[in-house]
Amino acid sequence: MIEYRSIGKTFADGTEAVGDFSLQLPSRTTTVFVGSSGCGKTTLLRMVNRMVDPSHGQVLIDDVDVATRNKVELRRSIGYVMQEAGLLPHRKVIDNVALMMRLKGASKKEARDRAHEVLETVGLDSSLANRYPAQLSGGQQQRVGVARGLVTDPNILLMDEPFGAVDPIVRDELQQELLRLQRELDKTIVFVTHDIDEAFLLGDQVVILKKGGEIAQVGSPADILAKPANDFVSSFIGLDKGRRTLHVEERNGTRIVVDESGKATGVLAE
Amino acid sequence: MTWFNANTDKVWDLLLSHLWLSGLPILLGFVIAVPIGWFANRHRRLRGTILSLGGILYTIPSLAFFLVLPSIIGTGFLDPVNVVVALTVYAVAIMVRSAADAFESVSPAVLDAATATGFAPAGRAFLVELPLAGPVLLAGLRVVAVSTVSLVSVGALIGVSNLGSLFTEGYRTDNDAEILIGVIGIVGLALLFDLVLVIAGRLLMPWAYTGGQRTPIKPIVSFAQHLGGVG
Ligand SMILES: Nc1ncnc2c1ncn2[C@@H]1O[C@H](COP(=O)(O)OP(=O)(O)OP(=O)(O)O)[C@@H](O)[C@H]1O
Numbered sequence: 482m483i484e485y486r487s488i489g490k491t492f493a494d495g496t497e498a499v500g501d502f503s504l505q506l507p508s509r510t511t512t513v514f515v516g517s518s519g520c521g522k523t524t525l526l527r528m529v530n531r532m533v534d535p536s537h538g539q540v541l542i543d544d545v546d547v548a549t550r551n552k553v554e555l556r557r558s559i560g561y562v563m564q565e566a567g568l569l570p571h572r573k574v575i576d577n578v579a580l581m582m583r584l585k586g587a588s589k590k591e592a593r594d595r596a597h598e599v600l601e602t603v604g605l606d607s608s609l610a611n612r613y614p615a616q617l618s619g620g621q622q623q624r625v626g627v628a629r630g631l632v633t634d635p636n637i638l639l640m641d642e643p644f645g646a647v648d649p650i651v652r653d654e655l656q657q658e659l660l661r662l663q664r665e666l667d668k669t670i671v672f673v674t675h676d677i678d679e680a681f682l683l684g685d686q687v688v689i690l691k692k693g694g695e696i697a698q699v700g701s702p703a704d705i706l707a708k709p710a711n712d713f714v715s716s717f718i719g720l721d722k723g724r725r726t727l728h729v730e731e732r733n734g735t736r737i738v739v740d741e742s743g744k745a746t747g748v749l750a751e
Numbered sequence: 752m753t754w755f756n757a758n759t760d761k762v763w764d765l766l767l768s769h770l771w772l773s774g775l776p777i778l779l780g781f782v783i784a785v786p787i788g789w790f791a792n793r794h795r796r797l798r799g800t801i802l803s804l805g806g807i808l809y810t811i812p813s814l815a816f817f818l819v820l821p822s823i824i825g826t827g828f829l830d831p832v833n834v835v836v837a838l839t840v841y842a843v844a845i846m847v848r849s850a851a852d853a854f855e856s857v858s859p860a861v862l863d864a865a866t867a868t869g870f871a872p873a874g875r876a877f878l879v880e881l882p883l884a885g886p887v888l889l890a891g892l893r894v895v896a897v898s899t900v901s902l903v904s905v906g907a908l909i910g911v912s913n914l915g916s917l918f919t920e921g922y923r924t925d926n927d928a929e930i931l932i933g934v935i936g937i938v939g940l941a942l943l944f945d946l947v948l949v950i951a952g953r954l955l956m957p958w959a960y961t962g963g964q965r966t967p968i969k970p971i972v973s974f975a976q977h978l979g980g981v982g
């Protein structure tokens with residue numbers, strides 16, 4: 482379990498990114514931080530692997546304060562996936578992934594074998610393993626990024642808008658892939674996005690954030706949709722625009738699902 | 752041509768002297784300048800001071816430098832070590848700026864990702880920063896190589912034999928052929944160094960030549976522009 486205890490972060494230039502934030506993230510579930518740009522999502526995420534040290538409060542992993550742990554060791558024990566994949570441009574795909582194993586002391590052969598295995602798990606064609614990152618599409622790079630995050634089999638996976646830079650079709654594919662992986666792997670995932678649909682799709686627990694890391698509402702997607710805590714949440718999840726208030730209409734003998742403005746959004750499964 | 756045919760052994764000897772008198776400073780200059788450039792890039796406040804210091808060193812006239820060095824480092828006047836030391840200083844002076852630029856060209860996002868995925872500081876410096884700075888370092892090294900090969904010839908004026916000796920001797924004996932051979936030898940050697948560096952770059956940094964748009968390589972700084980920036 483990851484726990485934020487009354488945590489805050491004010492950067493050196495005086496920007497208060499997070500005011501006072503407390504939350505528990507249950508093990509083996511996906512928690513999604515969602516909110517508009519600059520609300521402190523990345524800052525919250527990076528306090529888990531000590532890329533950002535809090536100004537006050539603590540982050541605990543399984544009841545151990547991360548501040549007491551060696552930074553490099555801590556980071557090696559946590560998977561990290563980011564936007565634009567952040568791959569090393571001078572290393573081949575296979576080496577980008579295997580390097581994480583090498584950092585943890587695995588032999589060359591062990592690292593390569595494991596890297597091949599994980600690349601297959603994330604659905605990357607093995608013919609791409611010997612390419613450089615610049616020779617892959619954005620979506621393929623993102624898969625490599627996920628493979629790199631998973632290769633050492635960490636308990637925790639931090640994902641910072643990992644699918645933010647790919648087109649909607651590829652994003653959809655990657656999201657489904659992540660759901661499938663999560664069913665198999667059962668990681669504790671902390672996922673950051675500003676896309677509420679992505680948050681509802683992937684999150685077991687969704688945290689809607691306002692500026693300064695203030696929690697507007699925490700809950701399962703169903704809870705939040707059923708009982709938005711306030712107007713901010715209603716508007717953020719699109720209830721106010723009627724996009725999610727659906728009803729059934731009969732058209733040409735078929736039952737169609739229609740939103741408040743009368744736009745058809747789907748058919749009713751019988 | 753007849754002069755050359757009668758003096759091939761001599762020209763060959765001078766070429767070899769020229770080779771090591773320039774090769775050694777190029778190598779030493781690179782090895783010394785890279786860590787200084789890395790440091791200068793790391794410590795933004797000292798960067799200006801370090802780079803200006805390099806610029807000032809480069810403005811010392813080479814002949815004067817060759818002449819005063821013996822009294823500073825205690826070598827004999829005709830000792831080739833003077834030339835090697837002086838040219839190493841020039842090489843460092845030029846290369847430090849390139850090295851600082853090279854490390855600056857490395858994408859902060861990639862460095863951040865490396866840290867976040869668990870690289871320790873030393874591992875990151877050698878496995879990520881240094882190779883990614885490679886293309887710009889290479890561009891700087893090519894400038895240093897050409898400049899050093901041509902500066903070696905000044906050593907002939909203080910009696911350290913190299914291809915430049917063909918100029919001094921040819922001038923004294925009014926032998927145009929000898930001077931021409933000297934020019935051809937020096938230009939040829941400079942081109943040879945450049946070729947070796949370009950090939951080494953291709954072999955050591957294949958990733959930089961894959962044609963991907965995501966690995967931008969700064970255009971190679973032209974010699975003149977570079978010297979203008981240093982002086
Ligand atoms: N290193 C830093 N120094 C100063 N201010 C920072 C730093 N990093 C972030 N901030 C500021 O802290 C606030 C929160 O930033 P953060 O990156 O956590 O936002 P975010 O929710 O991830 O936004 P986005 O969706 O745009 O990625 C912003 O106002 C940002 O400008």
Ligand SMILES: [Mg+2]
Nearest residue numbers: 522523524641
């Ligand atoms: Mg962010």
